[in-house]
Amino acid sequence: MAYNVHRIGDLGQLGECEPFFIDHYQWTKGEKPKAYGKMGLLENYGLVVSMTAVERNPLRTYTEENTPVYKDSALEAFLSFPGVLGNQSYLNFEMNANGALLSAFGTTKERVFLRDFTRLQAVCEAKIEENTWEILLKIPMELICSLFQIEPLQRGDSFTCNFYKICETPEYEHYGSFAPIISERPNFHLPEFFETAVIV
Template identity: 40%
Template sequence: MKVETIRSREELEEVTPFQVDNLLWGTKKIPKTYGYLGFVPNDGFYLKMICEEADPLRTYTKDQDPVYQDSAMEAFFLFESGKERLPKPTYLNFEANANGALIAEYGTERTYRTRFGKETRRAFECTALMEEGKWSVSLRVPITALEEVYGSLSLGVGSTFSCNFYKLSETAAVEHYAAYALIPTKIPSFHMPEYFAEAEIVEGRK
């Protein structure tokens, strides 16, 4: 994946979109899901994910509610740590539903993850928008939040990291799973950093 630099969030939808179209674990079909990821130097990453789903399940309304039981879109990121290396890498998960309720955590395992504090969650500026026939989630991931986890980072053109993006619902009546980068396992789990896609920050179009 190439992540283009942009000057502001207003330019985000000018970058090349990515598709969430790898169906997983018996899923036969999902609503079209795609997104945009851009990087503003000295600021952070901006993400918008869009799903062409007219009436998404959206029960939960509070941050850290189990939004994965609703119709949800998710983004996972892994950066190189400036801190002492751990046996397993630390990665971040952001999960949101059409109400804009957000799970924002980090850790090395699927369980026992650390939640970001309220101040940092506000800095993520998570919003959701319902429109005719579709819904979207927008998110900012500031460098300051990443450095809470990883220590000092020098992010710019040429920097690399890994990531994956998902569409899902764990509720039986509408259960489905899809990813940007394929996860070739039999047991459903998005917490598989070994299968994240490689990403590189590149110069944006002038």
């Protein structure tokens, strides 16, 4: 079933958007942290995604941009838009509880850090509570349009996406996804398993 992306006039309305749940855990039998989020199309800006993980004291080693935050406790958003590059190219945003953001663009086999590719960047904010931590990811529409060579998203437009909860450090290792993935090995970089999202 497609995820409905509601258009919003300000960030305060993001809380009213449709939730998604990262509840497909596979490849390991250990940790399965509860995680969920919401995504909206913010007027005059672009896509905004809030994500929450129910974890006390999340592993948060990395503090710098484009460091391997997936080794920490991380939340991730991957998005692909139907443009001249087809459905194989996508954006991947990976974030830890420090707000360290790894952002890249490309295909399953070859991706480039956005910082090395364009001046346009997404922004990540993180907040830690006693039993949860959350991120707010803001993706400018100009960034999406320039990479995929498309017009700004409008009502009725669709794209594909998946959201993840991950930690690759062995003692905390886990892999959760919003849309299920068919793979014998842990691999989130499989756009063929992204879910459809529709602007409503």
